Structures are given as C-alpha cells and as structure tokens.
Amino acid sequence: MSTSSITFNRRSFIRTSSLASGGLLIGFNLFTACKPKVQPPVDISQLNFNDFNAFIKIADNGAVTIYSPNPEIGQGVKTAMPMLIAEELDVAWDKVYVQQGILDTENYTRQLAGGSQSIRLGWEPLRQTGATARQMLVNAAAAKWGVAPSECTTSEGVISNAKGETLGYGDVVKEAAIMEVPESVTLKEPKNFKIIGTDAQNVDIDKIVTGKPLFGLDYKVDGMVYACVLRPPAFGQILDSYDDTKAKAMPGVIDVIRIGEKAKELSKEGIGNWTVAMGKSDKVVVIAKTTWEALKGKEAISAQWVNGSVLESTEFQDKQLIGLLDGKEFKTLRKDGDINIAFAKADKTLERTYESPFLPHNCMEPMNFFANITDEKIHLVGPVQTPEFAATAVAGMLGRDVKDVHLEMTRMGGGFGRRLYGDFVYEAAEIADLIRKPVKLVFSREDDMTAGTYRPAIKYRIKAAIKDGHVTAYHLKEAAIGGNMYGLIPNFFPAGAIENYQVDVANYQSNITTGAWRAPYTNFLAFAEQSFFDELAEIMEVDRIQLRLDLLEKVKGSTDERIQYSPERMQNVIKVAVDKSGWGKKEDGVFQGFAAYYCHNSHVAEVADVEIENGVPVVKKVTCVVDCGIVVNPLGAKNQIEGGVIDGVGHAMYGDLTFMEGKPQSQNYDKYRLIRMGEIPVVESHLIQNEIAPTGLGEPTLPPAGAAVANALKAATGNRFTQQPFSKFPELMQVPTKPIIG
Amino acid sequence: MPKYDIKVNGISKSVDVAEDTPLLWVLRDHLDLVGTKYGCGIAQCGACTVHIGGTAVRSCSLPIASVGVQEITTIEGLSEDGSHPVQMAWKEVDVPQCGYCQTGQIMTASAFLDKNPNPTSDEIKTAMHGNICRCASYTRIHRAVEIAATKLG
Numbered sequence: 047m048s049t050s051s052i053t054f055n056r057r058s059f060i061r062t063s064s065l066a067s068g069g070l071l072i073g074f075n076l077f078t079a080c081k082p083k084v085q086p087p088v089d090i091s092q093l094n095f096n097d098f099n100a101f102i103k104i105a106d107n108g109a110v111t112i113y114s115p116n117p118e119i120g121q122g123v124k125t126a127m128p129m130l131i132a133e134e135l136d137v138a139w140d141k142v143y144v145q146q147g148i149l150d151t152e153n154y155t156r157q158l159a160g161g162s163q164s165i166r167l168g169w170e171p172l173r174q175t176g177a178t179a180r181q182m183l184v185n186a187a188a189a190k191w192g193v194a195p196s197e198c199t200t201s202e203g204v205i206s207n208a209k210g211e212t213l214g215y216g217d218v219v220k221e222a223a224i225m226e227v228p229e230s231v232t233l234k235e236p237k238n239f240k241i242i243g244t245d246a247q248n249v250d251i252d253k254i255v256t257g258k259p260l261f262g263l264d265y266k267v268d269g270m271v272y273a274c275v276l277r278p279p280a281f282g283q284i285l286d287s288y289d290d291t292k293a294k295a296m297p298g299v300i301d302v303i304r305i306g307e308k309a310k311e312l313s314k315e316g317i318g319n320w321t322v323a324m325g326k327s328d329k330v331v332v333i334a335k336t337t338w339e340a341l342k343g344k345e346a347i348s349a350q351w352v353n354g355s356v357l358e359s360t361e362f363q364d365k366q367l368i369g370l371l372d373g374k375e376f377k378t379l380r381k382d383g384d385i386n387i388a389f390a391k392a393d394k395t396l397e398r399t400y401e402s403p404f405l406p407h408n409c410m411e412p413m414n415f416f417a418n419i420t421d422e423k424i425h426l427v428g429p430v431q432t433p434e435f436a437a438t439a440v441a442g443m444l445g446r447d448v449k450d451v452h453l454e455m456t457r458m459g460g461g462f463g464r465r466l467y468g469d470f471v472y473e474a475a476e477i478a479d480l481i482r483k484p485v486k487l488v489f490s491r492e493d494d495m496t497a498g499t500y501r502p503a504i505k506y507r508i509k510a511a512i513k514d515g516h517v518t519a520y521h522l523k524e525a526a527i528g529g530n531m532y533g534l535i536p537n538f539f540p541a542g543a544i545e546n547y548q549v550d551v552a553n554y555q556s557n558i559t560t561g562a563w564r565a566p567y568t569n570f571l572a573f574a575e576q577s578f579f580d581e582l583a584e585i586m587e588v589d590r591i592q593l594r595l596d597l598l599e600k601v602k603g604s605t606d607e608r609i610q611y612s613p614e615r616m617q618n619v620i621k622v623a624v625d626k627s628g629w630g631k632k633e634d635g636v637f638q639g640f641a642a643y644y645c646h647n648s649h650v651a652e653v654a655d656v657e658i659e660n661g662v663p664v665v666k667k668v669t670c671v672v673d674c675g676i677v678v679n680p681l682g683a684k685n686q687i688e689g690g691v692i693d694g695v696g697h698a699m700y701g702d703l704t705f706m707e708g709k710p711q712s713q714n715y716d717k718y719r720l721i722r723m724g725e726i727p728v729v730e731s732h733l734i735q736n737e738i739a740p741t742g743l744g745e746p747t748l749p750p751a752g753a754a755v756a757n758a759l760k761a762a763t764g765n766r767f768t769q770q771p772f773s774k775f776p777e778l779m780q781v782p783t784k785p786i787i788g
Numbered sequence: 789m790p791k792y793d794i795k796v797n798g799i800s801k802s803v804d805v806a807e808d809t810p811l812l813w814v815l816r817d818h819l820d821l822v823g824t825k826y827g828c829g830i831a832q833c834g835a836c837t838v839h840i841g842g843t844a845v846r847s848c849s850l851p852i853a854s855v856g857v858q859e860i861t862t863i864e865g866l867s868e869d870g871s872h873p874v875q876m877a878w879k880e881v882d883v884p885q886c887g888y889c890q891t892g893q894i895m896t897a898s899a900f901l902d903k904n905p906n907p908t909s910d911e912i913k914t915a916m917h918g919n920i921c922r923c924a925s926y927t928r929i930h931r932a933v934e935i936a937a938t939k940l941g
C-alpha cells in the first residue's frame with residue numbers, strides 16, 4: 047500500500063456537510079485538485095460550497111451519487127472520472143449514479159474543460175477524494191464500535207470490523223459529515239483495483255438511445271426565441287449595409303438586429319483572438335419564434351459587404367507557405383549540434399515537403415448557445431469546452447461582474463477542439479443583452495462550416511543527412527497559417543535520437559481563423575515525419591522498423607528533461623504492433639504500412655493493411671497498439687481508439703477545405719466528404735498493460751493513422767503521397783500492372 | 789398559417805406552421821421531440837431520421853405539407869423505455885461516443901432490419917452508409933446492427 051503524496055493540502059479542496067434531506071455531501075474542487083499550480087485559498091473557512099464544483103452524495107440508504115463536473119464531448123471522461131472516485135470510495139460501480147447535472151443552478155458553476163488531459167490530471171486527486179470519503183466513513187464506524195479505524199475494512203459500501211459486525215455507508219453518514227478531514231490517506235495498489243480496468247458503459251447510454259434532451263441544441267425554456275446570424279460570406283469582408291424589409295415580413299420573425307460592437311471590445315482587449323476575422327465585422331441577426339423561421343429569415347436578408355483585407359485563395363496561401371519554407375525567416379525551437387556541418391559531410395541527403403489543407407471540425411452538433419441576460423443575472427447554457435474562460439470574457443465584454451454569470455454545460459455533440467473557442471457564446475450573449483429575452487443562438491451546418499476556427503493549413507519540409515549508414519542530421523521546418531507548433535512538440539521523436547537536430551518554424555498571418563483541431567499540429571506532423579522515415583529507410587536500404595528501433599535506442603538514458611517520450615515504451619509498442627499485425631508475413635495482395643508516434647503523453651504504433659479491390663487500393667484494417675498507462679475503462683478506451691484511428695484515416699483520405707477569394711468552398715456535407723460506414727477499416731486495438739499512471743487517449747491514436755495509410759499506399763501503388771487528402775490525387779491511386787520491386 | 793394534422797408516435801397532433809417547414813423542426817421546436825437531431829438540413833447525414841409508415845425518412849428535407857396522414861415514429865416512440873431490440877443492442881455494444889448521431893443511426897437501423905432481418909455484413913454497410921458519425925463509432929454501429937438482427941431474427 048502506498049500513501050499518496052500530493053503537493054497541496056487536501057483540506058483546501060474537500061469539504062463535507064450533512065444534508066437537510068439526510069445523508070452526506072462531500073464537495074471538492076476539481077479545478078484546484080487537477081491543477082496543482084492553482085493556489086488554493088489560504089483561509090479555508092472562507093470557502094463555501096459555491097467554490098466546489100464536484101460532489102459525492104451518500105444518502106441515508108447508502109446510495110452514492112457522483113456529480114461529475116466535466117463536460118462530456120464524446121471522450122468518455124464523464125464515465126471514467128467517477129470510476130476513479132468510486133474505486134477508492136470502495137463502492138460497487140453498478141450502485142453508483144453519475145450525474146452531470148447541477149446541484150444548485152443558482153450557485154454552481156462548472157469550471158473544468160475536458161480533453162485528453164482529464165484523466166491524467168485527475169488520476170491522483172480523484173482517487174484521493176474517494177479515499178478521503180471512505181476514510182471518514184470508516185472513522186465514523188470505528189468510533190461507533192469503539193475500535194481503531196485500522197481494524198475496519200470496507201467492501202462495496204459496507205464497513206466491517208474484526209468481530210464481523212457490519213455497517214453500511216448510509217448508517218454512518220451523519221457522523222462522518224462532522225468528522226475531521228484526514229490529512230493523508232492510503233490509496234489502493236493497482237493490483238487491488240476492482241473498478242479501474244473493468245468495462246463500464248457510457249453513463250448516459252440510456253438517455254442517448256432514447257433521445258432524451260442532453261445536448262445544447264435540445265435545451266429550452268419558456269418564452270425562448272431563436273437567433274440565426276448572417277456573417278460575412280468571405281474571410282476578409284465586413285458588413286457595409288443590409289436591407290431587412292423582406293425578412294421582417296416573414297412569418298415568425300420577431301426582429302432583425304445588428305451586433306458586433308461588443309465583440310470588437312473583446313478583440314481590442316486581446317480576448318478571443320480567434321474570433322478576429324469574423325469579429326471584425328458586424329453581423330446581422332434574425333430573431334424568430336422557431337429555428338426554421340430564423341433560418342429562413344436569414345436567407346431573406348440582403349446585405350452588402352466590403353473588403354476589409356485581402357480575400358485569400360488557397361493557391362495564394364500555398365505560395366505564401368512555400369515562400370516561407372524556401373526563405374530564411376525562421377524561429378528556431380530546438381537546436382542540437384550543427385546540422386549544416388552534418389549536411390556538408392553527408393554521403394546522401396533526403397528532403398521532402400508535406401502539405402496539408404485547412405480542416406473544419408464538423409462537430410455533429412452544430413455550434414449553439416443559450417443566453418438570458420437580465421440586470422441581475424447572465425445565464426448561459428450550452429456546449430463549450432472552456433466555460434471559465436467564456437464566463438470571464440462575457441462578463442468583460444458586457445462590463446459586468448463575473449459573479450453575475452451562471453454558466454451551465456450540456457453534453458456536447460462532439461468537440462474536436464472547436465468548442466474551446468467561445469465565439470458562439472459571445473454572439474449569444476451580445477444578442478441576449480440587446481433583446482433581453484431568453485434566446486438560443488443556432489448555427490446552421492453552413493454557418494458551422496464557414497465560420498470556423500479551422501485546423502490550419504501547414505507545410506513541413508524535412509531534410510536528413512546520412513553518413514556511413516547513420517542518420518546524422520534532421521532538419522524540420524514548419525510553415526503554418528496562424529500559429530506554430532508549441533510546447534514540447536519540437537522535443538518529440540526524433541529529438542534526442544539524432545546528434546544534429548533542428549526545428550525551425552515560420553508562420554503566415556492569414557485572416558482565416560484557425561485553432562486547435564483534434565491533436566493540434568501533431569495531427570499532420572506525425573504524417574510528415576512517419577512518411578519521411580519510411581522514405582529514409584528506403585534510400586538507406588535498411589529495414590524500416592529496425593531504423594526506428596535503432597534511433598530510439600540512442601535516446602535511452604537521455605537526461606534531457608524536454609524529452610518526455612519514453613524510448614522503451616515506444617520500442618515496446620512498435621514490437622507489439624509488428625507482432626500483432628503479422629508485419630512482413632502477410633499473404634500476397636496485402637500491402638502494409640507502418641507508423642509510430644508519441645503525443646499527449648501516450649505511445650502509439652499502427653499498421654495499416656491495404657488491399658486492391660476493383661483496381662483501387664482500399665484500407666482494410668488498422669492494427670493499433672497503445673500504451674497510455676493504466677486503462678481506466680477498457681470498453682471506453684477501445685471506442686476512443688477505434689474512433690481516433692478511423693477519424694485519422696478519414697481525414698487523411700478525404701478531408702479538404704479550400705478557399706476562393708476568402709470563401710470556404712465547402713459549406714455542407716454534399717461538398718465536404720467525411721468517412722462513412724462503407725469506407726472504414728477494421729480496427730484491431732491492443733492496450734499495453736502496465737501500472738503507470740494513465741495518460742491521454744482521445745487524441746493520440748489519430749496522428750499516426752495518416753502515415754500508416756500513406757506508407758501502405760506506397761507499398762500497394764509504388765506512389766508516395768506527400769499531400770492530404772489522398773483522394774485528391776486519383777492518378778496516384780492507380781495500381782501498377784507490373785509487380786513493384788523494392 | 790396553415791394547420792396540419794399529423795400523427796406522431798401514435799398521438800394525433802395539430803400544428804400551425806408554414807407549409808415549407810421541415811418535419812424536423814416541427815418535431816423539435818413545436819412538439820418538443822428533440823431526440824430527432826439536426827445535422828445538415830440537406831439529407832446528407834441522417835441525424836434527423838424518423839420512420840414514416842415504417843420507412844426511414846430524412847425529416848430535415850420533408851416539408852410538413854408532404855407528410856400527410858401517414859404514421860410518424862420518432863426515437864421517442866420507437867419504444868417506451870429503450871427496450872427495442874436495436875436500442876438494446878446499442879446499449880450492449882456501448883456504441884456512442886458523443887452520442888449526437890445515434891438516434892438517427894438507431895432509426896435507420898431499425899427500419900432497415902424490419903425489412904431485412906437477416907442482413908449480410910455488406911448489406912449493413914450499405915444500409916448505414918447514409919448516416920454520418922463524426923466520432924467514427926462505425927465499428928460499433930455495425931456490430932450493434934448485427935446483434936440486433938439476431939435479437940429480431
């Protein structure tokens with residue numbers, strides 16, 4: 047047994063109280079708990095329950111309810127996070143009721159966004175919270191029996207003593223509620239886990255399959271009206287004038303208003319930079335009694351737009367990015383040794399450029415938000431991944447106290463990074479502030495696809511030097527729209543494995559808004575890098591798997607703290623993937639491609655199998671091996687792995703958003719291709735079993751998928767894909783009539 | 789505005805809406821049946837699928853004026869309590885990720901299995917091809933349809 051150590055005082059984020067209705071309520075601040083850098087308040091007597099955002103309720107009858115504050119975007123954290131609490135609380139999972147509801151609509155603001163980091167950050171504090179609650183219940187029972195707490199054991203919500211007497215948790219909640227919060231608690235050894243590591247169904251499953259109102263778009267209150275917004279049709283345009291006579295005469299249309307003043311305030315203050323392109327222009331809003339009437343009303347507006355800045359086309363942007371790669375203006379993010387000397391001395395060099403398009407997020411549930419603003423209160427409800435930030439920004443833009451803001455989160459019909467950006471919250475708030483009625487802002491699919499914060503178009507150029515059969519230099523250059531790679535990404539593989547190594551970045555500031563998209567930067571960088579290593583192996587005439595393993599070998603024992611990938615874990619997932627995929631042992635007609643990648647603290651290796659059907663290569667199977675530490679919920683984990691891999695394959699094959707004079711050329715699913723049922727590969731997933739603390743799973747299986755497919759397509763067709771999406775190059779999909787040599 | 793009498797989940801309803809109003813928005817905004825989802829509005833994603841006279845229909849592209857007297861079934865009427873074999877299979881496989889597309893998927897699958905209770909794997913793929921799942925839970929959707937078929941068969 048290990049006593050867990052944590053760098054902050056547990057008392058500051060846990061508080062208990064007895065409930066008027068009977069039972070015990072344990073409140074804890076997940077925000078503080080999961081982000082140890084946030085300083086808990088010094089004087090805890092000043093804390094009240096409003097400062098807590100997650101709760102465990104144990105009723106008199108022993109029933110346990112966990113109020114999970116984390117927004118669910120489809121990654122399963124709403125199930126996995128309560129599992130961590132329940133494990134240490136020592137209750138049976140099927141007796142636990144998980145609610146994302148709010149305990150108190152007046153006073154409860156949920157603060158924490160989801161994402162691949164939730165489980166990693168919550169791993170210790172959530173288990174500690176459960177263990178603390180359990181210890182208090184045990185202490186209460188021990189006091190009742192007059193025995194030492196250490197003589198008591200628990201199992202599935204029942205406390206037993208050495209004499210064989212038992213008490214249910216519900217029997218001692220009253221006493222436990224007034225007990226001291228213990229200073230330290232003992233956490234279970236992983237081998238004693240009963241809930242962690244077992245399959246748990248999505249906690250909302252019953253509601254989802256029966257169509258209960260769960261999502262933002264489903265939220266309704268009496269007297270609510272609907273708003274649809276006419277935004278500039280092209281990035282770079284701004285509103286000049288509009289005629290709303292026709293719209294105002296349409297059935298159900300209540301009013302037509304102009305917004306934009308407040309949003310401009312926001313961008314002036316530097317908040318919400320990502321809304322700049324759209325935020326620079328005023329917008330026309332149609333308020334109507336129903337969604338359909340608002341959508342129709344919007345179509346009836348005739349607006350004039352003027353060009354505020356250059357209307358960019360994809361061709362123009364491509365030239366800018368290539369110009370950057372060819373140029374000399376770079377910021378160096380990492381530099382080891384001297385690449386120039388190594389290149390000068392090289393026997394051979396290889397240089398390749400890889401190109402990716404913009405991608406919209408296309409969450410299945412279009413952006414939307416509810417707002418109701420009175421002099422007393424700003425009530426916001428909907429799907430957003432950054433509620434705290436949105437609440438602060440809205441208060442700032444309306445010149446109100448943030449305490450007036452009550453933000454509730456709904457389940458989200460997908461996130462993929464889009465709902466990190468609060469543009470739709472600000473729009474809803476500005477509208478509600480003007481009309482002073484409860485209002486639901488609704489994006490049509492066209493609005494959603496054309497007013498995006500897209501995955502930026504990026505180009506990578508990679509050059510390597512080979513000397514005496516070794517890779518002696520690696521130079522990665524990035525030219526991106528908007529921002530550049532950040533954080534530890536420049537220190538991912540092959541940093542540390544190659545003596546002379548340099549990462550240079552440059553960016554072009556476009557007026558097209560860009561932002562995070564599932565696995566930011568790595569979603570395409572992995573494709574570039576892992577395609578490049580395959581080519582490198584080919585010109586070095588070495589085994590492509592061995593090349594990667596050998597390079598990883600050199601990272602072992604590294605003392606460079608920036609390098610956080612583990613060469614041992616990486617080698618392991620590679621070896622397991624080789625084994626499980628039958629690498630190199632496939633019958634004729636099956637062409638395999640390999641990729642391995644580390645991001646979001648998890649290690650992944652994938653093998654894609656391509657077969658020829660009716661003369662075209664088809665991705666039939668992807669074997670995916672993941673080391674993400676302890677797997678909290680294998681059932682949910684496999685769902686994430688399958689989804690991530692298929693998403694990666696789908697976007698590499700089909701995803702493409704181009705611009706013509708600032709206008710997105712796809713507006714809806716008729717012109718934007720997403721992978722569908724008939725195109726999916728079988729995904730065989732393998733989770734590495736170990737006892738290392740869990741890491742991210744929502745994102746890391748996506749990045750390597752594109753490279754594994756490209757490498758398999760090369761094997762099948764002899765052609766190298768360096769640009770996504772692959773479907774844009776049907777000529778490269780031609781299968782040669784003669785067998786490929788080499 | 790014209791008045792339309794429709795029958796939804798066995799109950800007669802009367803709605804006062806413009807004739808071009810898609811059934812989707814009548815269900816969601818007028819009848820509070822929000823289990824039927826909006827995804828694209830142009831019959832491309834299947835999120836809005838309902839049954840009309842037992843056939844799967846894209847309610848976003850069906851004007852109320854064309855509905856007529858045929859019986860409409862939405863996810864809320866597929867079963868009282870989620871006990872329809874397709875819903876049961878969905879739970880057994882734990883299909884959803886974000887969950888948004890799933891009611892549409894279930895409605896497409898249930899209408900399909902009514903007509904073809906013993907489908908092949910390829911027939912399932914073809915039948916479900918029109919429903920997008922952005923979270924790509926396709927593998928589990930396929931599995932759940934197979935399981936539902938054995939429950940129905």
Ligand code: FES
Nearest residue numbers: 827828829834848
């Ligand atoms: S909303 Fe009807 S098919 Fe997409």
Ligand code: FES
Nearest residue numbers: 886887921922923
């Ligand atoms: S589960 Fe998210 S769109 Fe299908």
